Amino acid sequence: MNGARGAAVALAAGVLHTAAFAPTQAWYLQILALALLFAAAERAAPRAAALQGALFGTGWLASGLWWLHISMHQFGGIPWLAAALAVALLAAFLGGYYALALGLAARCVAPGRWRLLALAPAWLLAELARATWFSGFPWIASGYAHTAGPLAGWAPWVGVYGISALAALAAAGLVLLKARAWRWAAPALLLPLAGGLLPQDFTAATGRLAVSLVQPSIPQDQKFDPVRFAANLETLAGLIDTARGRVVITPESVIPLPLAELDAGTLHRLARPARPVLLGSFLGDAERGYVNSVVALGGDYHYGKRHLLPFGEFIPPGFGWFVRAMAIPLDDQARGDHQHPWAVAGQRLRPLICYEDLFGEDLVRSAVDGADAATVFVNVSNLAWFGTAMVQDQHLQFSQMRALEFQRPVVRATNTGATAVVDHHGRVAARLPALVRGVLEAEVEGRSGATPYARWLAALGLWPLWALALLALAGLRKAAQ
Template structure:
């Protein structure tokens, strides 16, 4: 029996990973919500139902922890397996070591969920409402711990599978609140299915009294209700997303439109840093395309914005030929538009930053330094220098910028840059909204996810950006090296997108927004503490009443 549960949980965990962005082109079933590259909330719910059933059927607390950890291990490995590509293909790490590193990271993060499963086992026979509340609270605490402790790595949180189906909640409770509701639905459904008696009081613990006739204490629940609880989501969920997406309330006001040109160079990652291949190409292509984009804005007679991706030029500014800078900045000065470019900045004395530099026609400089750095990729955690020495990734030691940096003011908009996986941390983006007078009206993400090849990471990152747009009700434009270069409106809808792994320029018009969503308001003031305290309060209440 143990082997059967282990196999079922490994499969369920893998299915939950697939729910974040369906990776199969040939297995897309539109009628059931299976679209290539799109989230599948139904699969996420079914997978979590399997986990809850495994916990409540576990013979001991230790076995409940083991089952939850096994599920989480499969889910997390399936969510960010593409880290293997960066370490093996581009980092030069041997296959066993790269695979082992991904496995160990997932195993460590799975411990948060294993602890949650062990605690939830205490309520295995509680009423459905209690199980739903407790499981949601414990799951949320595990998600927040994974996303914040030891710099945090929240990639693959289950709320992203519901960027469409639960979009109406995003401006209020954010991704963790959406995940909490998904967890509650799974636990409540399983409790309704497996319990034969319905307690008269919601907080009353269900007690089964064995007898020769198989009777139980209390009255028998109708078998029709559990079946409906299972089959209604199966029938309705594929159509729920579009219906709810149209009912997201508008909580912000327009600040006018802005025309944007997003550049996607598609420089092969294994050539990007080569001085005779990738670097000369990037210098030439991005200079030419920036000039052409500025020409298009000049011809239209309206100021715009040109955005180049993260480390578009993989050199420090002082390492670039001054004649290149003269031509690049001179074209901006002769235009009526602004430019943002991702580029490393610094020197060996003061340290290095992963930055975005910006200029208006007055050549007044702007600089944003990445705040949330990637462990091992951008800074070396203590005692792990040996790991970096094994990888062949340049510029792996940055220093962070401050939290909540000022936006880039241009054309009546406040542009809020963020770099690569910083858009995973909605609470950190919300820090820029503490002063409403300088809150960003448009979010600008520059990224180079080319480290992870042509994988589902590109689709996953697009949905992460969509959810940030929904939480803050701000449009998000993304300029990337290989994809997803995309324009997203303040309701999380994709306006336009370049095909992945192609070279091109995407023109998109976005509408800036002012005002604060409830999520932006409370996350800017209190970070994620309201989520944590609410979960702890619910646990305390259930602990006393059970």
């Protein structure tokens, strides 16, 4: 499908694709949207296929990341039109991965059924590139739509990007089914949908832990206000005082300044000797750099964030003017250290600070390191920069995928939401409403053991998926000749 019609279908399908992700859990829309794109690209010329990929990606990511506008306009002071343009440019840049993928498939494989099948490995290449190149930005990667539904069963075997590839294969199968190419459609559909038939139990219980997850609900425009600091600190201390769990966990940067600048009396006020407190703050200094961290009060444990967010935590070359215009506090941070889990109350807690939980390949070692492996993942976040619509549910869905991949529970302590407990089956067991100040009291069951995905990811990284995509594309090209 060439020309304006193919472009319009691709753009509309991209917007439909966004509707597949949280909060809807409409996983089938992800496959349907991709099928619409593939049907348009099946017989398109390479340039037309590339344009369709670009428009699909731009429509998908602009509608899925629109909330970035809030951080730039409402809190960064960027004019709304400039902020909207920045989101559109980011979506267009990320859409370029899908333009390259569909253009490559169209150039390598002649129009027809072989081309249609080739779009699946090409799609996987685009997803892997977006996840890894330029520090990676895999927000709402297509596999995340499948924390529910039949493809979720593949998570402990092939992870989120393997699911992305299988969903793309199912999308190709839908197009083949419409064309009544039964012999081709059946395996393309049945293989992805067979995930629910796979063995799922790879970890064992290590006991239960009562946790108190603090949600202070401090508005972002008050968080770094020095006039409000004492009142915010008193709010935090009061919430910690009411906590009943064996371990108390606070959100990311709940103390919005370097911990060294906090007086000993205040630290003593926050510490709970009978209940260890994991406190979000900053370590380091101006000379060595400040590190977004969590610190165990009264203990010797700390964790520093390593996978930093472009534009918010480190400044990409050439973009200093843009970041400085938003006056983001502590906008050029250093990377952390001490990445081992925190042994406490009979469990081993692996912290992940906000955006880090998108990168399973970064945290996988903590899921396979034998006796020292984490039994619980802990995400601490502050999404107050971005409002409440879509972003909180999307981020919670990423935690659900990590739980499915590694069969570990994930507990989340956030400033304004989504504070929640996700069990090792990826189910949300408890959650505080957004913008509600309080403490989520819950029990979580720790787990030990490693899934097949964890084992091969720890040994080889994402390279097997890169190799599979390239070999499949080369094999389909040869078959079509």
